[in-house]
Amino acid sequence: MKVKEIEExxxxxxxxxxxxxxxxxxxxxxVKEGKDYYLRAYIDKDGGVNIDDCVNVSRALEAELxxxxxxxxxxxxxxxxxxLTRQLKKTNDxxxxxxxxxxxxxxxxxxxxxxxxxxxxxxxxxxxxxxxxESSLTIERSNLxxxxxxxxx
Numbered sequence: 111m112k113v114k115e116i117e118e119x120x121x122x123x124x125x126x127x128x129x130x131x132x133x134x135x136x137x138x139x140x141v142k143e144g145k146d147y148y149l150r151a152y153i154d155k156d157g158g159v160n161i162d163d164c165v166n167v168s169r170a171l172e173a174e175l176x177x178x179x180x181x182x183x184x185x186x187x188x189x190x191x192x193x194l195t196r197q198l199k200k201t202n203d204x205x206x207x208x209x210x211x212x213x214x215x216x217x218x219x220x221x222x223x224x225x226x227x228x229x230x231x232x233x234x235x236x237x238x239x240x241x242x243x244e245s246s247l248t249i250e251r252s253n254l255x256x257x258x259x260x261x262x263x
Contacts, residue, residue, distance in 0.1 A: 111180060116140040116149070123174040124151055127167055133159065136192040137199060140185075147185040149175075152192040164189045198257040204233030211260040214240065216253045221245075227260055 117138045128135055136152040153159055153167055168189040175181065198204050198212065208230050216224050228240035228247065238257075239248045 111182065113140050116181065119178070119180055120149060120151065120171075120175070123178065124167070124171050127170045127174070128153060131163065131166060133163060133167065136196065136203070147181075147183045148188060149181070149185050150188045150190070152190060152196070154192060159191045164191070195258045195261050198259070201233060201235050204230065204238055204257075207259060208233065211262060212240070213258045213260050214249070215255040215257070216249065217255050218253050220247055220249055220253070224255075 117140050120138045120140070121135065124135060124138065133153045133155045136154045137150075138152070139148075139150045141148050141150070151167070151171065153163065155163070168187060171189065172187055175187070195213075196203075198207060210230055211227060212230050213227050214225070218224070220226075226242065228242045230238060231241050231246065232239035235251070237248050237250050238254070239246060
């Protein structure tokens, strides 16, 4: 089974669990690190999640994954918060963070730079628009190597 399929099936299993708990899904990823596989679910809610939220979701998701039994390899299940400097990947992630300061890394230079910080001002499926303080830039999503929220006290 392909990584994308595993992530999609896991997403389908976790959404009802999160809805029941009043939580939302930030991301699901299935990765191999060294010789080990990890299935990670990042969950969130207004005010942030706590350890009990993570434990409850982990136990419920583990039970569903055991019933479905679609993963061939041994893996470690991790359920956690996406963190303060969370990565933005999906259109919904970007839209939720409009008005926030982000750290951007691009594949190709934008105005001569491949790394910079700016305030996210708009986003859709194809591009994001940011305000650097000096100018407004539109960046194609296909050029984004990585985007994270900046830590703000």
